Amino acid sequence: MNKKSFVPANQCSTGVLPPYMLFELATRAGNERYLDTLSTTMRMHRRSQKQQSANPFARFAGAGNSSIEVYDCNGGESRPGSKARFEGEPATGNKDVDSAYDFTLAVRKYYAEVHGRNGIDAHGMTMVSSVNYGDRYNNAYWDGRQMTYGKGDQEIFASFVILDVAGHEVTHGVTEFEANLRYYKQAGALNESHSDIFGKMIEAYSKNQPVEQIDWVLGRGIFMPGIKGEGIRNMLKPGTAYNDARLGKDPQPDHYSKLYTGSSDNGGVHYNSGIVNRAFANWVIAMGGFEWKKGAKIWFAARAAAGSNPTFAQHAYHTVEACKALGTAADVKKLQDAWELVGVKPSNKVSHDNDGGDDVDVVA
Numbered sequence: 001m002n003k004k005s006f007v008p009a010n011q012c013s014t015g016v017l018p019p020y021m022l023f024e025l026a027t028r029a030g031n032e033r034y035l036d037t038l039s040t041t042m043r044m045h046r047r048s049q050k051q052q053s054a055n056p057f058a059r060f061a062g063a064g065n066s067s068i069e070v071y072d073c074n075g076g077e078s079r080p081g082s083k084a085r086f087e088g089e090p091a092t093g094n095k096d097v098d099s100a101y102d103f104t105l106a107v108r109k110y111y112a113e114v115h116g117r118n119g120i121d122a123h124g125m126t127m128v129s130s131v132n133y134g135d136r137y138n139n140a141y142w143d144g145r146q147m148t149y150g151k152g153d154q155e156i157f158a159s160f161v162i163l164d165v166a167g168h169e170v171t172h173g174v175t176e177f178e179a180n181l182r183y184y185k186q187a188g189a190l191n192e193s194h195s196d197i198f199g200k201m202i203e204a205y206s207k208n209q210p211v212e213q214i215d216w217v218l219g220r221g222i223f224m225p226g227i228k229g230e231g232i233r234n235m236l237k238p239g240t241a242y243n244d245a246r247l248g249k250d251p252q253p254d255h256y257s258k259l260y261t262g263s264s265d266n267g268g269v270h271y272n273s274g275i276v277n278r279a280f281a282n283w284v285i286a287m288g289g290f291e292w293k294k295g296a297k298i299w300f301a302a303r304a305a306a307g308s309n310p311t312f313a314q315h316a317y318h319t320v321e322a323c324k325a326l327g328t329a330a331d332v333k334k335l336q337d338a339w340e341l342v343g344v345k346p347s348n349k350v351s352h353d354n355d356g357g358d359d360v361d362v363v364a
């Protein structure tokens with residue numbers, strides 16, 4: 001097996017914060033810090049590509065126990081940074097270090113117990129996190145090798161070490177190994193949506209919540225007091241997560257008829273993910289209780305079946321097929337209703353809507 005083929009360059013940098021949010025912040029506030037975040041991300045992206053070609057997953061090969069390693073960058077840009085807390089070690093008293101450790105543990109437990117999966121690559125790859133990356137860095141990333149979290153500027157953003165954000169980042173890794181999904185247009189929006197959905201399911205599993213108690217806001221707590229926003233995205237009501245003079249308004253469309261078709265954000269990967277998030281949220285709410293676990297298993301199966309460059313319609317088709325195999329007729333009907341709600345017609349027809357794109361120029 002060629003491990004290298006699992007680490008496509010187009011997916012190396014997949015931050016939880018969309019580039020359009022950073023551009024809005026830089027434009028409105030005249031604050032170059034937000035543009036600095038983007039350029040740092042690009043540098044990091046190039047560096048991680050170089051590291052990968054020199055040493056693709058060498059230390060992750062073979063079976064393992066997905067042991068947890070947390071490092072502290074101490075505000076610097078050298079990763080992974082200094083050793084902070086490894087598997088089995090006691091709490092350090094450093095909140096970001098201990099939270100990153102606990103959240104990675106929650107993510108590992110979810111994938112093991114709900115999906116029977118041994119870590120990110122299913123072979124026990126070590127789960128490496130670096131916290132306190134960069135000078136008040138405003139993002140969290142999966143780069144093909146590890147998770148990286150900024151502390152936030154402490155003006156608009158607080159720390160990025162948040163449970164559903166950690167779940168989001170690790171899920172980028174799982175998606176890479178499971179589906180090798182592109183990070184462009186609709187396939188890229190599905191990649192982002194998978195991270196939001198499983199990030200939220202990891203939180204629900206960790207808190208043992210029935211669907212009625214799930215908080216569909218991703219990244220709640222990420223804004224400092226005074227910012228008019230509840231989080232980065234609202235999965236149930238896309239486009240309503242924030243509306244602030246410094247941030248602008250959440251631009252996510254909530255229906256396929258309003259699909260973003262521009263070229264920024266890798267063809268709208270963080271814009272259009274909301275459409276799929278909304279379908280999933282409405283479906284599992286309709287099923288009720290703890291049926292979201294079945295929903296997550298069906299979504300997991302559909303992701304692998306849909307290949308590396310699906311449109312929303314193709315992904316929807318595979319969710320319906322997986323639901324026929326793993327769910328009841330009533331579940332299938334509710335799923336079809338959820339797709340109809342967001343204007344997506346399940347279809348396995350091969351489409352060329354998702355062709356083109358630059359596989360390397362990823363900035364977020």
Ligand SMILES: [Zn+2]
Nearest residue numbers: 014015016195
């Ligand atoms: Zn992401």
